[in-house]
Amino acid sequence: MKVFNQLIMKDMCKSFGNLHVLKDFNLTINRGEFVTFLGPSGCGKSTALNCISGLLNITSGVIQVDDEVLDNGGKVFVSPEKRGFGIIFQNYALFPHMTVFDNIAFSLSVAHRPKDEIQKKVSEVIRMVHLEGQENKFPSQLSGGQQQRVAIARSVVMEPRLLLLDEPLSNLDTKLRTEMRYELKQIHNQLERASIYVTHDQSEALALSDKIVIMKLGKVQQIGTPKQVFLFPANRFVADFMGYKNIWNAKIIAVEETDGIRKIQVESYGISFVVHSTIGENKIVEEALLGSFQKGTDVLLASRPDDISAGIGQFNNMTAIVEGTEYLGTSMQVTGMVRDGMPIQARIEPETLVAAKGTISLTIPPDKLIVLPKVEEE
Numbered sequence: 411m412k413v414f415n416q417l418i419m420k421d422m423c424k425s426f427g428n429l430h431v432l433k434d435f436n437l438t439i440n441r442g443e444f445v446t447f448l449g450p451s452g453c454g455k456s457t458a459l460n461c462i463s464g465l466l467n468i469t470s471g472v473i474q475v476d477d478e479v480l481d482n483g484g485k486v487f488v489s490p491e492k493r494g495f496g497i498i499f500q501n502y503a504l505f506p507h508m509t510v511f512d513n514i515a516f517s518l519s520v521a522h523r524p525k526d527e528i529q530k531k532v533s534e535v536i537r538m539v540h541l542e543g544q545e546n547k548f549p550s551q552l553s554g555g556q557q558q559r560v561a562i563a564r565s566v567v568m569e570p571r572l573l574l575l576d577e578p579l580s581n582l583d584t585k586l587r588t589e590m591r592y593e594l595k596q597i598h599n600q601l602e603r604a605s606i607y608v609t610h611d612q613s614e615a616l617a618l619s620d621k622i623v624i625m626k627l628g629k630v631q632q633i634g635t636p637k638q639v640f641l642f643p644a645n646r647f648v649a650d651f652m653g654y655k656n657i658w659n660a661k662i663i664a665v666e667e668t669d670g671i672r673k674i675q676v677e678s679y680g681i682s683f684v685v686h687s688t689i690g691e692n693k694i695v696e697e698a699l700l701g702s703f704q705k706g707t708d709v710l711l712a713s714r715p716d717d718i719s720a721g722i723g724q725f726n727n728m729t730a731i732v733e734g735t736e737y738l739g740t741s742m743q744v745t746g747m748v749r750d751g752m753p754i755q756a757r758i759e760p761e762t763l764v765a766a767k768g769t770i771s772l773t774i775p776p777d778k779l780i781v782l783p784k785v786e787e788e
């Protein structure tokens with residue numbers, strides 16, 4: 411089947427009765443891209459994927475590949491088999507009575523492809539997913555990781571023009587999950603087609619993706635590269651998802667722009683903070699925020715626990731009362747209170763001496779603080 415250059419979703423909506431699960435979903439995926447749908451359970455990730463695969467039809471909007479319409483919520487609906495997409499789920503659903511080889515060869519056999527072609531293609535993908543030597547085993551004789559490899563091979567052997575993966579690694583233990591995600595990316599790179607990957611795991615999304623789509627309650631919150639969403643979250647929800655655990659109410663006191671650096675002075679709970687950001691580094695988010703960079707505007711000030719250290723720096727110093735600590739090996743997690751209503755989490759040097767109920771000096775570099783709009787996105 412012809413490889414497409416773009417998969418386009420325009421104002422895609424999906425409702426189940428009165429439940430509006432996807433709201434005006436807009437996204438373009440280019441050939442070769444690895445795109446991840448990231449969000450908490452129930453936000454509509456699987457629904458979006460199933461609409462793309464054709465397992466569900468959409469309520470309104472359009473899904474198309476290049477100029478071929480797959481679904482327009484009414485007149486046109488291309489069935490899943492005719493879309494030429496491969497789907498991989500969390501539960502592998504292999505045929506238990508068939509060998510690894512036969513499981514992978516199944517769709518080719520059903521399509522009555524010549525025996526030598528089947529042999530050649532199946533051998534190729536078995537090598538690709540590292541299952542050499544397992545051809546004659548049955549699924550029950552394989553580990554979870556190997557079973558998922560068979561499921562991947564079974565999809566890939568049909569040369570799908572788009573690979574759809576719905577939390578494919580969720581059933582595996584942490585170590586195997588990290589290994590398999592690396593292998594998945596290798597497979598994706600070899601295929602040179604687009605992939606859409608669904609996960610609720612922030613680190614998986616960052617590690618794998620060219621583009622991350624962050625979703626909340628059926629609405630896209632931000633689309634960007636891993637770096638863009640990690641360093642420049644568009645709103646509170648995305649920031650929280652990306653690990654900005656310290657989010658405080660604040661007010662802009664002054665803004666100054668010199669030599670391409672925007673220096674924002676804010677006040678939060680009576681403490682003065684300085685935020686430095688490179689102008690133009692995060693254009694989309696910046697434009698959305700531009701209205702907030704005004705003196706007197708209520709904003710949110712956010713930071714990640716990893717970016718806070720113990721001690722006194724040039725700017726942004728606080729004293730916190732320690733409520734608890736956790737030794738994490740490479741760091742020490744400190745939970746404390748700077749002011750009433752201003753809790754703080756910091757990950758400091760693991761060897762720092764910290765007494766419970768004692769006080770600790772904490773500091774944040776100006777380029778590690780971000781300003782977010784106060785208004786909450788829906």
Ligand SMILES: Nc1ncnc2c1ncn2[C@@H]1O[C@H](COP(=O)(O)OP(=O)(O)O)[C@@H](O)[C@H]1O
Nearest residue numbers: 426429431449450451452453454455456457458
């Ligand atoms: N077939 C269905 N009928 C009714 N509601 C559904 C159906 N499928 C999903 N939902 C609802 O849609 C919302 C999103 O579900 P889903 O797409 O599975 O979320 P996610 O994959 O992000 O966890 C949930 O509230 C879920 O209960």
Ligand SMILES: [Mg+2]
Nearest residue numbers: 455456457576
């Ligand atoms: Mg799901």
